[in-house]
Amino acid sequence: MYFSWAFVAVTALATFGRVLALPLEGTPVESRQDSEAALPKIDPSMNPVDALQELQSAVEEAMPPREPQQGSQEVHARYRACAKRLGGSDQAGEKGLCSLPSKGPEEWGAAQTRYDDFVALHVNLTLSVHGSGLFLAWHRAFVWSYETALRDECGYKGTQPYWNWFADTEDLTKSPVFDGSDTSLGGDGELVQHNGSLGGARHIYLPSGAGGGCIKSGPFKDASASIGPFNPAMDGLGPVVLDLSVYNPRCIQRDLNSYAMGRWYTTAKLLNSEVQGRYPDQFLGLHTTGHHYSINSDNADLYSSPNDPAFFLHHALFDRLYWMHQILHPAEAREVAGTVTLQDRPPSRNATVEDILDMGAVSESHPIKDMFDTLGGDSLCSIYL
Numbered sequence: 335m336y337f338s339w340a341f342v343a344v345t346a347l348a349t350f351g352r353v354l355a356l357p358l359e360g361t362p363v364e365s366r367q368d369s370e371a372a373l374p375k376i377d378p379s380m381n382p383v384d385a386l387q388e389l390q391s392a393v394e395e396a397m398p399p400r401e402p403q404q405g406s407q408e409v410h411a412r413y414r415a416c417a418k419r420l421g422g423s424d425q426a427g428e429k430g431l432c433s434l435p436s437k438g439p440e441e442w443g444a445a446q447t448r449y450d451d452f453v454a455l456h457v458n459l460t461l462s463v464h465g466s467g468l469f470l471a472w473h474r475a476f477v478w479s480y481e482t483a484l485r486d487e488c489g490y491k492g493t494q495p496y497w498n499w500f501a502d503t504e505d506l507t508k509s510p511v512f513d514g515s516d517t518s519l520g521g522d523g524e525l526v527q528h529n530g531s532l533g534g535a536r537h538i539y540l541p542s543g544a545g546g547g548c549i550k551s552g553p554f555k556d557a558s559a560s561i562g563p564f565n566p567a568m569d570g571l572g573p574v575v576l577d578l579s580v581y582n583p584r585c586i587q588r589d590l591n592s593y594a595m596g597r598w599y600t601t602a603k604l605l606n607s608e609v610q611g612r613y614p615d616q617f618l619g620l621h622t623t624g625h626h627y628s629i630n631s632d633n634a635d636l637y638s639s640p641n642d643p644a645f646f647l648h649h650a651l652f653d654r655l656y657w658m659h660q661i662l663h664p665a666e667a668r669e670v671a672g673t674v675t676l677q678d679r680p681p682s683r684n685a686t687v688e689d690i691l692d693m694g695a696v697s698e699s700h701p702i703k704d705m706f707d708t709l710g711g712d713s714l715c716s717i718y719l
């Protein structure tokens with residue numbers, strides 16, 4: 335049982351397997367504070383897709399009423415925002431972004447396209463924006479910057495879709511995101527015999543799927559990357575290129591694998607939403623499960639995982655869970671926990687709400703405190719549906 339404040343307890347855990355949780359389960363009525371929402375009682379044996387829907391209803395009930403913002407358009411019966419986010423997928427924007435040239439600095443010599451700028455920024459900041467107090471807010475800002483670039487620079491008219499992990503636990507190759515159809519982000523990789531993956535700081539082994547090579551179908555068939563790989567988890571992926579100035583053109587590889595999905599994307603794990611892995615305990619956590627052990631290959635590289643555009647759909651659902659947690663636990667919604675280095679290595683100070691989330695060459699940088707309220711201020715203005 336995780337306490338509702340477990341996600342701020344991250345600084346108390348000094349071991350490598352630091353916990354970050356965004357619990358969505360209910361607080362007993364007798365111990366609930368006035369500011370906390372009434373949460374539905376969800377049976378952990380319930381189907382996780384239905385459980386997520388119940389939580390969504392509770393979130394919509396709990397959203398504080400607001401005045402419509404000037405210039406906004408209606409996206410919800412009772413609430414207004416500038417944009418809305420939908421499930422499903424639409425790859426048109428990603429393709430547009432790929433055709434624009436990089437605006438990055440000279441030292442990002444490997445970055446050829448505007449899309450590569452996002453990969454390069456993520457690579458550059460990997461050791462401060464993962465396993466740290468910046469993790470949730472930085473990735474929120476990063477996905478939002480990407481969505482904004484699609485709209486402002488590519489004429490994309492849609493919103494950033496999310497990948498609903500919980501709907502795909504049985505067969506990832508049948509997911510609307512990965513089934514290789516015209517509206518997907520492409521299918522699995524070509525079959526390449528390999529010996530599974532070793533991830534979670536090399537603590538956890540997972541068996542191979544039926545892919546491993548270049549994307550073999552759909553809109554991203556044979557799509558390429560030019561940055562990395564830095565830290566490949568899959569057997570056979572490489573060679574490692576540890577320099578952002580080294581252009582390394584190659585196809586994006588995937589090894590779709592439902593093995594971890596069914597074990598980790600359950601209602602019980604949704605309810606306590608433990609995010610970061612505790613790898614020595616063989617515990618993957620919600621974040622790693624999607625990247626490393628479901629899409630695998632390029633998406634499993636902690637540094638250059640945005641090379642695979644599925645990164646943004648994975649992180650959009652992740653951000654949705656953060657958003658739900660904030661609305662259901664308003665007393666914690668503006669707190670930040672953790673230091674400013676990955677697993678506090680090297681040891682560093684605690685993150686504060688004033689810390690700037692560096693968006694480098696991809697967009698404007700904001701302090702963490704600007705990322706807490708998705709309907710406040712000018713920077714986000716969105717809700718999840």
Ligand SMILES: [Cu+2]
Pocket residue numbers: 456464473
């Ligand atoms: Cu990341």
